Amino acid sequence: MSREDAELYEPSLREICISISDPEAEPARVSSQFAAVLRLQFHDVTQRGEPSDILFAPEHAQAVHDFLEKWPDPDRIVLHCNMGVSRSPGVALGLCDVRGWATGELERAHPGWNRLVREVMNQAETMTKIAAPRRFL
Numbered sequence: 001m002s003r004e005d006a007e008l009y010e011p012s013l014r015e016i017c018i019s020i021s022d023p024e025a026e027p028a029r030v031s032s033q034f035a036a037v038l039r040l041q042f043h044d045v046t047q048r049g050e051p052s053d054i055l056f057a058p059e060h061a062q063a064v065h066d067f068l069e070k071w072p073d074p075d076r077i078v079l080h081c082n083m084g085v086s087r088s089p090g091v092a093l094g095l096c097d098v099r100g101w102a103t104g105e106l107e108r109a110h111p112g113w114n115r116l117v118r119e120v121m122n123q124a125e126t127m128t129k130i131a132a133p134r135r136f137l
Contacts, residue, residue, distance in 0.1 A: 090114035094121020
């Protein structure tokens with residue numbers, strides 16, 4: 001989901017949000033009605049090009065894991081980045097991989113997903129399988 005769509009989205013009480021933004025950007029103004037919000041900041045790159053680039057790292061993957069451990073049974077996980085085409089699909093695909101959820105439809109819908117993000121999510125050894133949310137946006 002794009003940042004713009006996420007800022008307009010009105011969740012139910014059992015929905016959680018993973019909000020991804022550039023490190024130099026203001027955080028997205030997502031609804032206070034989410035049960036919980038995890039905010040991550042990293043650049044949409046797959047390798048360091050500039051010394052200032054912040055790549056998706058194991059610490060980010062661990063933060064996602066810890067967040068989902070605290071909220072193991074949401075009705076929906078709303079996952080967004082600026083455009084909704086690279087970073088958030090990369091995180092979503094990594095979550096699907098490590099939790100044993102189907103990925104085919106998501107891969108087809110978002111062919112530009114960030115490969116580094118998915119790879120790091122898959123390398124996170126502490127990820128455990130939990131029930132799939134009723135909806136994943």
